[in-house]
Amino acid sequence: MNRLIKSSLLAATVLSGLASVVHAEDATLTIESWRNDDLAIWKDKIIPAFEAKHPGIKINFTPMAPTEYNAALNAKLASGTAGDLISCRPFDASLELYNKGFLTDLTSLDGMGNFSPVAKSAWQTDDAKATFCVPMASVIHGFIYNKDAFDKLGLKAPKTQDEFYKVLDAIKKDGTYIPMAMGTKDLWEAATMGYQNIGPNYWHGEDGRKALIAGKEKLTDAQWVAPFKEIAKWKPYLGDGFEAQSYPDSQNLFTLGRAAIYPAGSWEISGFNTQAQFKMGAFRPPVAKDGDACYISDHTDIGMGMNAKTKHPEAAKAFLAWVASPEFASIYANALPGFFSLNSTAVEMKDPLAQEFVSWRKDCKSTIRSTYQILSRGTPNLENETWTESANVINGTDTPEKAAEKLQKGLDGWYKPAK
């Protein structure tokens, strides 16, 4: 019996060894990821679709908790036990991995041409010469509103800032609904759903963001203070005790139908679809005058790269090339409405709310959150400071000018833009 097992093992080893010589692709690839929410989608939809086309390659999706991911991944990479494919956080977290030699340069990968420079910027070196992760998905900011409530009050989704405040006033006057569901307790709501949501219209998206990095603009300039001034005006439209209202509180207020407008990120879509019992619509950040050029925050959120020490580089590249293909984009975007493909090929999506969000890409210019690239590298961390100051501005602890001044001072403390 023992001999039988031994000899069959031997045979298997020899055969698989032979097979790997014959088919270079015969491999099992492990994917590291923080998206444990998506496990079912990967197992049931994405991986079967890939394996059907590439019979030699098996894919193993092994996600972990989002909060543990960065630390655990660093440890695994350092000890050489990390998987073959690495889900990439945007910007510095992944750039650091690349600089340490853990990630392979993928600039010449098939399918990289399918992505715009903005999409790739999250996973490039500062000079944009090397790209080390395939962009997978982005999230778009805007406002989700309760369509039933709007119909009942005879309101239309606002396009300009005047209309926006008129709508808020009307909802407040009616009194049935809290005009806007947002709290400042968790700080990041104020910054991400507030400042970064409406900001691009003021600092003109990529132009302003790049000028800030180049040092040509400052956070104290009018176009950077303006979004703070706007969110300061939101205070009377928020619910009672918004200072102690947390992120889940805001979500629940909206999905229970108690609030009419929710400053959102598109990642909410699938959750809201299952929770809310009413019709929902979305409108983009309002512009100053009808017909003004509009900008949206289309923030690169997740990508995938290749472990430099993988035993199966060819197979891993084949998978990444597939991730860069329109086919993957279509599967992924439909399985996870709200995580939009960054692929230049337009993806047909079935979810109406997701369609609404993604349709803004046609009319508006996309940008990413202003604090993410390069500017949050030092101490004090600009992103964290922006959280605190956005909440301060809404709470009335700081004036918009004071907040902007604090941010710029913190940034000046360590950031010296190339002149």
Added chain:
Amino acid sequence: MQVEQMESEVAIPRRQPIRWHIAVFLAPAVLVYTAIMILPLGGTLFLSFYKEVQGTEIFVGFDNFRTLFGNERWAADFWNALKNNVIFFIIHMLVQNPIGVALAALLSIPKLRFAGFYRTAIFLPTLLSFVIVGFIWKLILSPIWGVTPYLLSLVDLKFLFAPWLGKPGSALIAVSLISVWQYVGIPMMLIYAALLNIPDEVLEAAECDGITGWSQFWKIKLPLILPSIGIISILTFVGNFNAFDLVYTVQGALAGPDGSTDILGTLLYRTFFGFQLQLGDRTMGATIATVMFLIILAGVSLYLFGIQRRMRRYQF
């Protein structure tokens, strides 16, 4: 064999044989304590003198400490955290410990009914995980779903309600009081035990001398439980300056609003492990940990040499 030889050479006035059993019995504790306490502590102190430059750690002497106290931003963060931590500690000393002593005094009244139930009920929160405590209190104090506004409205005091956890002026006090609520059982139990330890003869003698009721508590019992109160104070001090968990669960790692609940523990966490886009900085984290260690060491030494030694103890 060797032992015998050594003894015959050295021991002119015949000594006792070397008492190996002492070393053998101490060894497990010393080894375990060294491995899990002393080595990491030494490692942290060591790390605070280094700085990571392009992947390698280089020795920089006191540079990290100079940054922490000299750099405007670092110093502002640090002093803010220290100030909040001191307030956190003062609230515990002024609220938790007197309430603990009072509860223990009440519980030790011989004729009190349901004493066992009260004791258990008051001690119970101490056994709960801080995650649960934080979550429960966030719900209780929530302006949206919380029970507090409703309860206050029942007694027509709703105007007193505010989103305490979200206001820079009240958040730290609210968090401190949550912590007091959770840990008040510990001083209560320690003092209760100390009170039970007072022999009946002493109290009976006091009664014979006409000292009863409150004056008995102030004149007889309190002096006898002072050493326990000292121990509780020092436990509170160490616990408060190491605190992190409750603030983290209730207010998050940025300890908002506007850093008003940031204590040394949360500052250390953000620095060492990083947060969101902020990458972790091990050496600066170790520097803050070292300063925390020194603060606690100074406090404990002050207590030990300044107060503990002068305390009068009574033998029965």
